[in-house]
Amino acid sequence: MSPPPQNVQQRTFTAAVRYLQNDTQLLPRYLRKSYFLSHDPLASSKLGIKCLSWSRTGSPTQQACAFFSSKAPTTHTTSHNEAISTPQSITETVEELPHRRRQRLRAQGGANASEQELRPDASSQLSTLSSSLPKSSLKGKLAAFLALTKPRLSFLIVLTATTAYGLYPVPSILHLDPSVTPLPTLSTSTLTFCYLTVGTFLSSACANTINMLLEPKYDALMTRTRNRPLVRKLMSTRAAVLFAVGTAAAGLSALYFGTNSTVAGLSAANIVLYGFIYTPLKRISVINTWVGAVVGGIPPLMGWAAAAGQTAITGHDTWRDLLFGPDSAGGWLLAGLLFAWQFPHFNALSHLIRDEYKNAGYKMLAWTNPARNGRVALRYSLLMFPLCAGLWWAGVVDKGFLVGGVLINSWLTKEAYRFWKFEGAKGTARGLFWASVWHLPLLMVGTLAAKKGIWDGVWSRAMGYSEDDEDLDSEEAEETASVRPSLPTSQAQTS
Numbered sequence: 126m127s128p129p130p131q132n133v134q135q136r137t138f139t140a141a142v143r144y145l146q147n148d149t150q151l152l153p154r155y156l157r158k159s160y161f162l163s164h165d166p167l168a169s170s171k172l173g174i175k176c177l178s179w180s181r182t183g184s185p186t187q188q189a190c191a192f193f194s195s196k197a198p199t200t201h202t203t204s205h206n207e208a209i210s211t212p213q214s215i216t217e218t219v220e221e222l223p224h225r226r227r228q229r230l231r232a233q234g235g236a237n238a239s240e241q242e243l244r245p246d247a248s249s250q251l252s253t254l255s256s257s258l259p260k261s262s263l264k265g266k267l268a269a270f271l272a273l274t275k276p277r278l279s280f281l282i283v284l285t286a287t288t289a290y291g292l293y294p295v296p297s298i299l300h301l302d303p304s305v306t307p308l309p310t311l312s313t314s315t316l317t318f319c320y321l322t323v324g325t326f327l328s329s330a331c332a333n334t335i336n337m338l339l340e341p342k343y344d345a346l347m348t349r350t351r352n353r354p355l356v357r358k359l360m361s362t363r364a365a366v367l368f369a370v371g372t373a374a375a376g377l378s379a380l381y382f383g384t385n386s387t388v389a390g391l392s393a394a395n396i397v398l399y400g401f402i403y404t405p406l407k408r409i410s411v412i413n414t415w416v417g418a419v420v421g422g423i424p425p426l427m428g429w430a431a432a433a434g435q436t437a438i439t440g441h442d443t444w445r446d447l448l449f450g451p452d453s454a455g456g457w458l459l460a461g462l463l464f465a466w467q468f469p470h471f472n473a474l475s476h477l478i479r480d481e482y483k484n485a486g487y488k489m490l491a492w493t494n495p496a497r498n499g500r501v502a503l504r505y506s507l508l509m510f511p512l513c514a515g516l517w518w519a520g521v522v523d524k525g526f527l528v529g530g531v532l533i534n535s536w537l538t539k540e541a542y543r544f545w546k547f548e549g550a551k552g553t554a555r556g557l558f559w560a561s562v563w564h565l566p567l568l569m570v571g572t573l574a575a576k577k578g579i580w581d582g583v584w585s586r587a588m589g590y591s592e593d594d595e596d597l598d599s600e601e602a603e604e605t606a607s608v609r610p611s612l613p614t615s616q617a618q619t620s
Contacts, residue, residue: 248272249352255359269359270368273337274330281565282424286325288569289428289459290318292521292576294452314435320383321431325424327376328392332420334369335400338362343408346485349478380427385434387444388427395423407487414471414490414501422464429456455521461512462568468505469541470561472498476549477558491549499545502557506541509534516572526575533571537564 221229245253251272258265337344337355344350354360373396381389399420406413430447433456448456472490475482476498479491490498513530516522540557547553 245352246349247276248354249349251276252352252354252357252359255354256357266360269354272354272359273334273365273368274326274372275333278333279326279329282329282421283322283325284566284569285421285459285463286424286428286431287318287322288573289425289456290321290432291428291573292455292459293429293432294455294520294577317384317431317435320379321388321428324376324379324383324389324392325427327372327379328396329376331369331373331376332396332399334365334372335396336404338365338369339400339404343485343487347478347481349481380431384431385447387430387434387447390444391423391427391430395420398423407489409488411488411490411493413488414468417471418464418467421467422460425459425463426456429453429459454519455516458512458515458519458521459572461515462509465505465508465512466561466565469502469537469544469557470565472502473544473549473554473557473561476544476554495548499541499548503538503541503545506534506538509537513568520577522572522575523577523580526571529571529575530568533564533567536560 249272251268255265255268255272258268337353340350341353341355344353345356350356355362355365377389377393380392398416403413403416403420406416426448430444433447433450433452447453475489475491476495479489479495482489483492490501510531513534514527516530517524517527537557537560540553540560543551543553544557
């Protein structure tokens with residue numbers, strides 16, 4: 126006979142839930158469902174919300190929902206009525222997926238990039254440092270006076286002037302007649318370079334100080350300029366005037382005695398143009414942007430004239446000889462580059478703070494004519510291509526600069542095109558601004574690296590040629606040229 130049937134309990138869903146919640150179960154911890162749910166807070170939160178929505182309709186029980194949750198029902202402290210009355214607080218606990226969060230932040234950043242504030246400039250940072258120190262502190266006073274110079278702007282001006290000085294053609298120096306004009310030595314060139322650097326920086330400091338002296342009332346209305354030293358009363362107006370006079374006298378003297386009178390005259394003209402014409406013109410007409418671009422184009426002419434003065438044929442060459450001589454094309458091309466660079470740089474900057482310019486009463490294209498503001502930036506970005514090619518045509522740089530110049534200018538032009546297309550929206554104004562900030566140093570360093578003739582000696586040594594071989598080749602060429610005209614005469618005598 127078969128054994129009597131045993132009473133086998135049928136396993137139901139409720140029994141399975143009880144079994145899985147029993148602490149005495151024999152399953153290892155890493156095989157339990159609660160282990161995986163506890164390590165996935167996003168899934169746990171979503172399932173918890175599902176359970177809450179089901180409990181509103183009364184479909185499953187709270188005990189069944191506990192199976193899909195990482196918490197036991199006994200630890201749930203929120204009542205059913207409270208959960209229904211505050212569903213928003215529960216949805217806030219849901220963690221956002223990483224890629225969704227990146228997409229959301231990228232979209233928000235692109236939409237609001239044009240409205241974000243720029244980082245404080247060097248003058249504001251120095252003013253903050255000075256105000257945090259005691260009034261009798263020497264470091265605080267030096268920081269306040271250094272803030273008047275606008276250090277970053279002055280550095281860029283010095284960079285453009287010294288780059289033009291270093292780019293002066295080498296053949297112009299080598300072709301000098303030592304009996305008429307002594308060749309510039311390393312010591313004299315270094316001394317002239319130092320005079321040019323110091324004089325240009327001090328002259329720029331004077332012009333920037335005059336700019337701050339005339340605008341403290343309006344600087345206080347703008348976030349970018351309200352931390353300047355005169356706005357925060359870190360020094361008296363009298364001290365700032367004395368500082369401007371002192372830097373002008375020292376800078377112009379260094380340029381006059383260390384370089385030549387033409388360079389000193391250009392620097393003095395730039396101080397007047399920036400301090401007394403450009404500064405008040407900002408509240409009158411948008412033409413101030415073009416006047417400011419002329420101010421930025423003068424420092425390369427200063428550096429070029431300083432180098433040309435060292436190679437002057439006579440000791441009394443006039444400014445016409447230095448600025449409009451046979452080798453002056455390179456200086457004017459560099460000045461044109463700096464003139465054109467001002468527009469994409471400043472137009473992008475003014476767009477970022479166009480509302481503050483408007484509230485302060487400054488006439489800028491960014492708010493008077495935004496469409497034209499983008500067109501002007503793009504137009505002058507395109508102008509840099511022929512100007513860079515002109516440097517090669519004038520014999521200032523080698524052919525390699527054509528490739529590098531095209532790459533650098535293409536980057537700036539791409540950002541300028543996006544700035545014009547979207548009228549500064551979607552972060553294009555900020556993109557163009559930072560592209561212009563990096564564009565100028567890269568372009569200046571690129572011109573120095575590709576200077577005409579600078580790599581000839583390196584290439585000759587790399588190919589195994591020496592200077593003696595070059596001298597022998599030149600002597601043989603001269604002898605061949607002198608013998609060839611006499612060949613017909615000797616043949617006639619023999620006949």
